Structure formats: C-alpha cells, structure tokens
Amino acid sequence: MKQNRWLPALTILVVSIFLILPLLILGIYSFVTSWDGIAPNGYTLDFYKQVFSDPRFLPSLMRGLVISIIPIFLSGAAVILALYTSIMYNPRLESIIQSICMIPHTLKGVILAISVLGLYAGKGPVLGNRIVMLTFVYCIVILPFIYQGIRNNLRAINVQQLIEAAEILGAGKLYAFVRIIIPNMLSGILISSLLAMSTIFTDFAIIKIVAGSKWLTAQQLLYNARNNPGQYTSAIVLIMFLATLLISGVAFAMQNRADRRAEQDSKAAKE
Amino acid sequence: MSYIQFENIHKYFGAAHVLKGINLGVEYGELVTLLGPSGCGKSTLLRCLAGLEQVSEGKIFLDGKDITNLTPKQRDIGMVFQQYSLFPNMTVRQNVAFGLQIQKLDKATIENKVKDMLEIVGLSDKINQYPRQLSGGQQQRVALARAIVMDPKVLLLDEPLSAIDALLRKNLQIEIRRIQQELNITTIFVTHDQDEAMVMSDTIHLFNVGQIEQSGTPTAIYTHPRTRFAANFIGNYNILTAGEFHALTGAKGEAEHIAIRPEVIALSRSPLNTPNAYLGKGIIAGSVPHGNVVRHSIACNGVTIHADQLFDEAVDLQKGCEVFFAIEKENCLCLE
Known part of the structure; x- marks a missing residue:
C-alpha cells in the first residue's frame, strides 16, 4: 500500500508552528519600539539594555542558579544513599522509596509551600529561616526527577554483581560504590540535575510564597516589572527562556554524545 | 583433609x-x-x-x-x-x-x-x-x-x-x-x-x-x-523399565530401570553374532543427524530405543527398514 508521506510531515509542521509561534512573537515583540498596526513600527535593543543595566537582574539570575544547585545536591545525595541501601541490603525497600519519591508529583508546589510555611514559620533560626525552608521545599519538589533519573541509570548496571566483583578483589562495599557505581551513574545524575534545575529556575509561585522578597530571583523580578512596557517583560522572559534552553541543551547534548559513543563502541566491538 | x-x-x-x-x-x-x-x-x-x-x-x-x-x-x-x-x-x-x-x-x-x-x-x-x-x-x-x-x-x-x-x-x-x-x-x-x-x-x-x-x-x-x-542429565541414555528391557532383549531386568548409551548399540542390516550381548531385531522409525552421528529411533516389540551411528556407516539404514542390533551385557547399566 502506498503511504502518504506528506500527512505526518504536515502534522509535525502544524504542531511545531503552534508551539513555536507564541515564543517567536514574544521574541519579536521584545525588539519592537511599538506595534500598533499589522507590522511593528520599528526595532530596538533598548529594552535589553534596560534589563541588563538593572543592577538587580544578573544577581537575581545567579540567585536562581544557587537556589537550584543546593537542593539538587541534597536530594541527589539522599536518593543515591537510599537506593544504595535498598539495592545492597533490602531490595524490598525500593517500592517504598519509589512511592515516597513520587508523592511530590501529586502535590501542587503551592500547597507544599503553604504547608511548609504553616508548619515551620517561627520555629527557630534554622528551620524557621525562609531560605532554609525554600531549599527543603525545592528538595521535595525535584525529588521525582532526581529519583527517576538515578533509578533508570542504576537499572542499566548490575550494581549488586559489580560490588560483589569488587569485594572479591579486596574492596569494601562503600569503596566499590564510590569507585565503580557512582562513575557509572554520572550521566543519569547530570540529566536529572539539569531537569531539576530547569524546574526550580523557572519557578515563581513557591519562591514568592516561602521566601517573599528575601530571595529575589529573575522570576520575581519579572513579576515586579509587570507594570513596565510589555517589551521589557518580554525581554526578561526571553533571556530566562534562553538560559533554561542552554541548561537543557547541555544536558541533551551530553546524553546524545554518550549515546553516540556507546553506539560506536558496540558497533566497533561487533566488527 | x-x-x-x-x-x-x-x-x-x-x-x-x-x-x-x-x-x-x-x-x-x-x-x-x-x-x-x-x-x-x-x-x-x-x-x-x-x-x-x-x-x-x-x-x-x-x-x-x-x-x-x-x-x-x-x-x-x-x-x-x-x-x-x-x-x-x-x-x-x-x-x-x-x-x-x-x-x-x-x-x-x-x-x-x-x-x-x-x-x-x-x-x-x-x-x-x-x-x-x-x-x-x-x-x-x-x-x-x-x-x-x-x-x-x-x-x-x-x-x-x-x-x-x-x-x-x-x-x-x-x-x-x-x-x-x-x-x-x-x-x-x-x-x-x-x-x-x-x-x-x-x-x-x-x-x-x-x-x-x-x-x-x-x-x-x-x-x-x-x-x-x-x-x-549426563548423556542421552535410553532409560528402560524392567518390563521394557525384557520386551527388548528377552532377558529379565535386574533393576527397576536400566540405562543403555545410544553409541553402544551395534546396528546391522544382517543378523549379528556378538558374544555376551543381547541380540534383537527392530524397524527404523526415524533418523536425525546429531553432529557427526545419526541418531536412529528403533522400534522393537513396542519399545523404542535410540542408537547412534557414525555418518559414513549410516547410509544404508533408512526409515522403515529392518535392522538387527546387539547390546553388550556389560553396557546395560542397572540404575539406583
């Protein structure tokens, strides 16, 4: 039967246009002086100059990065240790770990933030500290991404047998885990981390509820600039989008590189 | 130790x-x-x-x-x-x-x-x-x-x-x-x-x-x-009950089960005269190549046994033809 090759291509094209068009218009809008008719009246870089000349902008971007990295380390360490314990000592624990790590999927971030705030606000200088609270809320929010990425990576290697092989060669369990298992999980850890970072980096609601104005990120700056001209806020959105795209792009490029390398190696081995 | x-x-x-x-x-x-x-x-x-x-x-x-x-x-x-x-x-x-x-x-x-x-x-x-x-x-x-x-x-x-x-x-x-x-x-x-x-x-x-x-x-x-x-587990032995062994050889089985290796069964188109062996006659029910040997299934008095023959000796034994066999008594193993 002759297949119609145009239909799938056309579908992909329509969907792509549907998805890209708002971003494209936003991008164009951030460069226009004004837009009254069908076409823009003129183009300018003034709004980007204004964004970058705002002394709060770059620090707020950096704050976004910092508040992303700390929860990733904490969540990552917790998941790795929990999975290590379950794989090595009690595999039945894994279903419990999985359930716990998946709970945040069912909880909206706003509900989580309000609950944490209600529970810990005013509870001493450490737990009651807004930045500490924010860090731990993010730890919970990103748990499903971190868990899934690391778990998938661990499934691809026979952890138990690799550790047994190392033990027979004279290594301790922990030494074997650090020298053999963790290096084999790096790509999974990296991808999970970058996905989690993208999630935190673009968050506005949780940080607004938990930290208020104590930790100004680019998302909050955007909210505060809502009365400025639309081109100004469009420029901020586009810069943040590009920063997130860069982070995700790095993750996918690394993954593709690793996949290609593994494919080439296995092809060479077969030959 | x-x-x-x-x-x-x-x-x-x-x-x-x-x-x-x-x-x-x-x-x-x-x-x-x-x-x-x-x-x-x-x-x-x-x-x-x-x-x-x-x-x-x-x-x-x-x-x-x-x-x-x-x-x-x-x-x-x-x-x-x-x-x-x-x-x-x-x-x-x-x-x-x-x-x-x-x-x-x-x-x-x-x-x-x-x-x-x-x-x-x-x-x-x-x-x-x-x-x-x-x-x-x-x-x-x-x-x-x-x-x-x-x-x-x-x-x-x-x-x-x-x-x-x-x-x-x-x-x-x-x-x-x-x-x-x-x-x-x-x-x-x-x-x-x-x-x-x-x-x-x-x-x-x-x-x-x-x-x-x-x-x-x-x-x-x-x-x-x-x-x-x-x-x-170890070989492709013919494992016969005492009754099947009797039907095949005419002799009384000395154990509940008797094992015979396929390669110790001698086959010929003409009657054999091997000393100290059980002699019999059967029909080739089928033949399957197994590496360097052909494994024949031989039907005899309602019992089917397998016998191996090297390829070059196997040419004249076709399905349905009559075949004479000899099994040396020492190769009939009584199993526990």
Missing part, C-alpha cells in the same frame, strides 16, 4: 532448603565442575565459598584454614561471573589492576603483572579499551585475567561461558583449561552444560536438588551413571 573442604554445608533461603548437607573435597591444582540443572544449588555453594553468601550450617576450609566466617576480601579467592561484571567505567588495564591497587602494590609491579596477565589471555592489544568496546569472549577473558592476576588460592567460575555463542564457547573452554593447567590454579567451575563439564573437568560433582547425586571423573560419570537422574 583436601585443599578445599566443605563439611556438612546447609543453606536455607527462608523456608527453602537449598543445600542439604554437602560434603565435598577439592584437591590442589584440580579443576572441579559442579554440574546440575538450574536451581540445584551449585552456584549457591560457589557463592558460599566466595563469602558472598553465609552458610546456614557447616564449615568450609581452604588450605587448612577455616574460612566459614571470613568476608570475601579475606578469603583470597578469585571469581569470574556469568555476566563478566567488568567495571564499565574502567579500561581493560584499570579493570585488571583494580585488585592489585587495593593491595597497594607499587605502580611498576602492577603494570608488569597486568601486562603479563593480558598476554596470557591474549588481549595485550586491548589494554586501553573499555569493556563496551570488547566482544563477549574478550570481556570474559578480561574477567579471567582480573581474577587470576591476584594469584588467588582458588579460582571460581560461575557459568562464565553461558552468555557466549557456541563456537566461541568451545574455544574458551579449551583456553580456560590451558590457562588453569599452565598456572596450576585450583579451580571450581559451575555449569549446567554436561558437554562443557566433560571437556574441562578433572572431577565432576553432579548436583540435584541441593545434594550431590554422583561424583567422579568425566569418563566414570558418563559411562557409569548410578541413578536415573545422572543417566538422564
């Missing part, structure tokens, strides 16, 4: 009694095979020796020392796993050097030992490659090198060839045997493949549901299986 001595080993996994009082000795420099079907306990016994499983009861001695409660790293044992278990993030050199680095040997000694060992297994040119860049057979040879570079008191091979294709497997069987004999390493090999056990072993211990069914040299086990299980 043997070099390796298992004394009354029991192992339970929950309610499952996996090893039921194993008593077994392995002499220095011997290659011993633990042979048996899946789930019979052979790998569990190996893992108990390696220290990867704790025995529930009993003691294990290695070179006169009780190692029952020692950790794997205290036992001085090398092991090769079915799935190779090479460290994927390390090159061949790093894999082989791993144990030596833990022993904190100096760099030059490690490098020399690694190079010598890779030469023995024929992989010197792969020293800087990663496991994923190697074929299955090459990976298994690296795993072997990694185990024996440690100069272990005993080498354990847990079905190391089962994931490798048939032709390569035969070559590796010979190669492992060569290396074992060259280095004189006491080796315990676990397999469910009776041909592999025959090719490689000095001694075979045949396992069945957590117990040793029969022990002996490959020839002794093959030619004189004691039980129905052993005859079934």
Whole structure:
C-alpha cells in the first residue's frame, strides 16, 4: 500500500508552528519600539539594555542558579544513599522509596509551600529561616526527577554483581560504590540535575510564597516589572527562556554524545 | 583433609532448603565442575565459598584454614561471573589492576603483572579499551585475567561461558583449561552444560536438588551413571523399565530401570553374532543427524530405543527398514 508521506510531515509542521509561534512573537515583540498596526513600527535593543543595566537582574539570575544547585545536591545525595541501601541490603525497600519519591508529583508546589510555611514559620533560626525552608521545599519538589533519573541509570548496571566483583578483589562495599557505581551513574545524575534545575529556575509561585522578597530571583523580578512596557517583560522572559534552553541543551547534548559513543563502541566491538 | 573442604554445608533461603548437607573435597591444582540443572544449588555453594553468601550450617576450609566466617576480601579467592561484571567505567588495564591497587602494590609491579596477565589471555592489544568496546569472549577473558592476576588460592567460575555463542564457547573452554593447567590454579567451575563439564573437568560433582547425586571423573560419570537422574542429565541414555528391557532383549531386568548409551548399540542390516550381548531385531522409525552421528529411533516389540551411528556407516539404514542390533551385557547399566 502506498503511504502518504506528506500527512505526518504536515502534522509535525502544524504542531511545531503552534508551539513555536507564541515564543517567536514574544521574541519579536521584545525588539519592537511599538506595534500598533499589522507590522511593528520599528526595532530596538533598548529594552535589553534596560534589563541588563538593572543592577538587580544578573544577581537575581545567579540567585536562581544557587537556589537550584543546593537542593539538587541534597536530594541527589539522599536518593543515591537510599537506593544504595535498598539495592545492597533490602531490595524490598525500593517500592517504598519509589512511592515516597513520587508523592511530590501529586502535590501542587503551592500547597507544599503553604504547608511548609504553616508548619515551620517561627520555629527557630534554622528551620524557621525562609531560605532554609525554600531549599527543603525545592528538595521535595525535584525529588521525582532526581529519583527517576538515578533509578533508570542504576537499572542499566548490575550494581549488586559489580560490588560483589569488587569485594572479591579486596574492596569494601562503600569503596566499590564510590569507585565503580557512582562513575557509572554520572550521566543519569547530570540529566536529572539539569531537569531539576530547569524546574526550580523557572519557578515563581513557591519562591514568592516561602521566601517573599528575601530571595529575589529573575522570576520575581519579572513579576515586579509587570507594570513596565510589555517589551521589557518580554525581554526578561526571553533571556530566562534562553538560559533554561542552554541548561537543557547541555544536558541533551551530553546524553546524545554518550549515546553516540556507546553506539560506536558496540558497533566497533561487533566488527 | 583436601585443599578445599566443605563439611556438612546447609543453606536455607527462608523456608527453602537449598543445600542439604554437602560434603565435598577439592584437591590442589584440580579443576572441579559442579554440574546440575538450574536451581540445584551449585552456584549457591560457589557463592558460599566466595563469602558472598553465609552458610546456614557447616564449615568450609581452604588450605587448612577455616574460612566459614571470613568476608570475601579475606578469603583470597578469585571469581569470574556469568555476566563478566567488568567495571564499565574502567579500561581493560584499570579493570585488571583494580585488585592489585587495593593491595597497594607499587605502580611498576602492577603494570608488569597486568601486562603479563593480558598476554596470557591474549588481549595485550586491548589494554586501553573499555569493556563496551570488547566482544563477549574478550570481556570474559578480561574477567579471567582480573581474577587470576591476584594469584588467588582458588579460582571460581560461575557459568562464565553461558552468555557466549557456541563456537566461541568451545574455544574458551579449551583456553580456560590451558590457562588453569599452565598456572596450576585450583579451580571450581559451575555449569549446567554436561558437554562443557566433560571437556574441562578433572572431577565432576553432579548436583540435584541441593545434594550431590554422583561424583567422579568425566569418563566414570558418563559411562557409569548410578541413578536415573545422572543417566538422564549426563548423556542421552535410553532409560528402560524392567518390563521394557525384557520386551527388548528377552532377558529379565535386574533393576527397576536400566540405562543403555545410544553409541553402544551395534546396528546391522544382517543378523549379528556378538558374544555376551543381547541380540534383537527392530524397524527404523526415524533418523536425525546429531553432529557427526545419526541418531536412529528403533522400534522393537513396542519399545523404542535410540542408537547412534557414525555418518559414513549410516547410509544404508533408512526409515522403515529392518535392522538387527546387539547390546553388550556389560553396557546395560542397572540404575539406583
């Protein structure tokens, strides 16, 4: 039967246009002086100059990065240790770990933030500290991404047998885990981390509820600039989008590189 | 006491009694095979020796020392796993050097030992490659090198060839045997493949549901299986009940079951006159090629037996033709 090759291509094209068009218009809008008719009246870089000349902008971007990295380390360490314990000592624990790590999927971030705030606000200088609270809320929010990425990576290697092989060669369990298992999980850890970072980096609601104005990120700056001209806020959105795209792009490029390398190696081995 | 001595080993996994009082000795420099079907306990016994499983009861001695409660790293044992278990993030050199680095040997000694060992297994040119860049057979040879570079008191091979294709497997069987004999390493090999056990072993211990069914040299086990299980597992024996044996030969069976190897049945188109043998006549019910022999199914008085013939002798025996057979009495084995 002759297949119609145009239909799938056309579908992909329509969907792509549907998805890209708002971003494209936003991008164009951030460069226009004004837009009254069908076409823009003129183009300018003034709004980007204004964004970058705002002394709060770059620090707020950096704050976004910092508040992303700390929860990733904490969540990552917790998941790795929990999975290590379950794989090595009690595999039945894994279903419990999985359930716990998946709970945040069912909880909206706003509900989580309000609950944490209600529970810990005013509870001493450490737990009651807004930045500490924010860090731990993010730890919970990103748990499903971190868990899934690391778990998938661990499934691809026979952890138990690799550790047994190392033990027979004279290594301790922990030494074997650090020298053999963790290096084999790096790509999974990296991808999970970058996905989690993208999630935190673009968050506005949780940080607004938990930290208020104590930790100004680019998302909050955007909210505060809502009365400025639309081109100004469009420029901020586009810069943040590009920063997130860069982070995700790095993750996918690394993954593709690793996949290609593994494919080439296995092809060479077969030959 | 043997070099390796298992004394009354029991192992339970929950309610499952996996090893039921194993008593077994392995002499220095011997290659011993633990042979048996899946789930019979052979790998569990190996893992108990390696220290990867704790025995529930009993003691294990290695070179006169009780190692029952020692950790794997205290036992001085090398092991090769079915799935190779090479460290994927390390090159061949790093894999082989791993144990030596833990022993904190100096760099030059490690490098020399690694190079010598890779030469023995024929992989010197792969020293800087990663496991994923190697074929299955090459990976298994690296795993072997990694185990024996440690100069272990005993080498354990847990079905190391089962994931490798048939032709390569035969070559590796010979190669492992060569290396074992060259280095004189006491080796315990676990397999469910009776041909592999025959090719490689000095001694075979045949396992069945957590117990040793029969022990002996490959020839002794093959030619004189004691039980129905052993005859079934080790070869392609015709196992006949006393009634079937009587129908076939006219003689009374001296045991409940009698085993006859297919290759000891002589066939001819004309009557045979072999002394001290059971003689009979049947019809060729079918013939199937089996490597260098043809396996004929012969129907005789309601009993069907299998007989092997070399290919060049088999030309004139076609399906449906009458055939005379002779089975020497000493080749009819009474099973327990």
